[in-house]
Amino acid sequence: MSLYCGIACRRKSLWCYRLLSTYVTKTRYLLELKEDDDACKTAQQTGAFYLFHSLAPLLQKSEHQYLAPQHSLSELEKLLAKFGQDTQRIEDSVLLGCSEKHEAWFALDLVLNSSSPINASLQKPQMETELKGSFIELRKALFQLNEKDASLLSTAQALLRWHDAHQFCSRSGQPTKKNMAGSKRVCPSNKIIYYPQMAPVVITLVSDGTQCLLARQSSFPKGMYSALAGFCDIGESLEEAVRREVAEEVGLEVERLQYSASQHWPFPNSSLMIACHATVKPGQTEIQVNLRELEAAAWFSHDEVATALRRNNPYTQQQNGTFPFWLPPKLAIAHQLIKEWVEKPTCSALPA
Numbered sequence: 047m048s049l050y051c052g053i054a055c056r057r058k059s060l061w062c063y064r065l066l067s068t069y070v071t072k073t074r075y076l077l078e079l080k081e082d083d084d085a086c087k088t089a090q091q092t093g094a095f096y097l098f099h100s101l102a103p104l105l106q107k108s109e110h111q112y113l114a115p116q117h118s119l120s121e122l123e124k125l126l127a128k129f130g131q132d133t134q135r136i137e138d139s140v141l142l143g144c145s146e147k148h149e150a151w152f153a154l155d156l157v158l159n160s161s162s163p164i165n166a167s168l169q170k171p172q173m174e175t176e177l178k179g180s181f182i183e184l185r186k187a188l189f190q191l192n193e194k195d196a197s198l199l200s201t202a203q204a205l206l207r208w209h210d211a212h213q214f215c216s217r218s219g220q221p222t223k224k225n226m227a228g229s230k231r232v233c234p235s236n237k238i239i240y241y242p243q244m245a246p247v248v249i250t251l252v253s254d255g256t257q258c259l260l261a262r263q264s265s266f267p268k269g270m271y272s273a274l275a276g277f278c279d280i281g282e283s284l285e286e287a288v289r290r291e292v293a294e295e296v297g298l299e300v301e302r303l304q305y306s307a308s309q310h311w312p313f314p315n316s317s318l319m320i321a322c323h324a325t326v327k328p329g330q331t332e333i334q335v336n337l338r339e340l341e342a343a344a345w346f347s348h349d350e351v352a353t354a355l356r357r358n359n360p361y362t363q364q365q366n367g368t369f370p371f372w373l374p375p376k377l378a379i380a381h382q383l384i385k386e387w388v389e390k391p392t393c394s395a396l397p398a
């Protein structure tokens with residue numbers, strides 16, 4: 047239970063944390079690290095660093111899953127020296143969060159933003175040997191990470207990618223400067239501040255009362271179907287984006303919709319996935335698939351979907367050469383939305 051006293055006081059630039067809940071003190075501490083470069087630099091002394099190489103995280107294989115190793119500041123300094131890089135590089139790291147004991151977590155890409163060229167004699171395989179791990183594409187590893195690592199590495203990749211793509215001011219053309227935490231970049235010549243951005247995406251599970259509508263793009267792994275997704279257009283509300291995407295992709299008119307949950311998604315460029323349940327008018331369920339966007343779309347029964355959710359190792363080719371119908375993995379919000387539909391009958395009959 048929170049003991050938040052409602053009074054936020056500052057003492058020698060530090061928040062007075064007395065009487066605040068663990069969550070609130072942690073949040074205030076992270077806010078301070080974002081606002082105060084010196085505090086952030088101090089936090090690096092006791093912090094932990096996740097390493098990347100061209101946006102691929104350093105991972106270690108442990109049985110059926112990957113683990114993301116952490117390095118202390120002193121370990122990182124030694125590694126950078128071995129890789130022929132200046133310890134100044136540590137200032138390119140970005141703040142990801144912190145533990146309840148205020149151990150701050152950072153991410154550093156050993157290749158991106160590097161002003162000093164990487165020691166030509168020390169290439170990626172040698173770095174991996176030195177680091178006792180491998181740099182693996184996040185898309186390939188995400189579903190074999192635990193929830194905490196998946197979330198931290200997704201945030202890290204999204205932030206590192208944003209910094210790499212926003213090194214120059216779009217007004218003056220001058221190089222922008224990152225703050226210590228990496229929560230913004232500033233153009234020194236005109237003081238314009240740039241903040242990391244996410245694109246809002248709606249993801250909708252449409253139901254006709256008994257069945258749900260799932261679709262697949264040709265780029266999906268074989269046999270996998272998911273809920274309908276689409277980027278919000280500028281000026282649209284969430285409700286308008288859902289109605290437009292469903293009409294565009296499958297030619298149906300949404301009658302009712304209800305927000306379910308949201309998730310940050312790092313691919314392709316950092317999106318905020320906003321998940322909704324929607325229903326269509328009875329008798330208006332004939333799908334007209336937009337083949338420019340989708341390969342296929344179909345209605346699935348409750349039993350079919352419940353069976354697919356229980357499938358452990360879905361991506362196995364059957365004897366006749368086809369792949370069974372399967373659904374996105376647990377970590378994806380699409381999975382959570384579909385699971386919620388299976389478990390809660392109210393998702394098929396939304397209130398007016």
Ligand SMILES: NC(=O)C1=CN([C@@H]2O[C@H](COP(=O)(O)OP(=O)(O)OC[C@H]3O[C@@H](n4cnc5c(N)ncnc54)[C@H](OP(=O)(O)O)[C@@H]3O)[C@@H](O)[C@H]2O)C=CC1
Binds near residue numbers: 276
């Ligand atoms: N976490 C999850 O469970 C799921 C996540 N997703 C994510 O949702 C996202 C959107 O789904 P999708 O069906 O592809 O979206 P859309 O149906 O909106 O189609 C994608 C196309 O929209 C155009 N587009 C418009 N705005 C943007 C923008 N800001 N960024 C990129 N492309 C834009 C692009 O077209 P053009 O290239 O012609 O310009 C792109 O190819 C995907 O990136 C996917 O990774 C999807 C399903 C499940």
Ligand SMILES: [Mg+2]
Binds near residue numbers: 274275276295
């Ligand atoms: Mg789409």
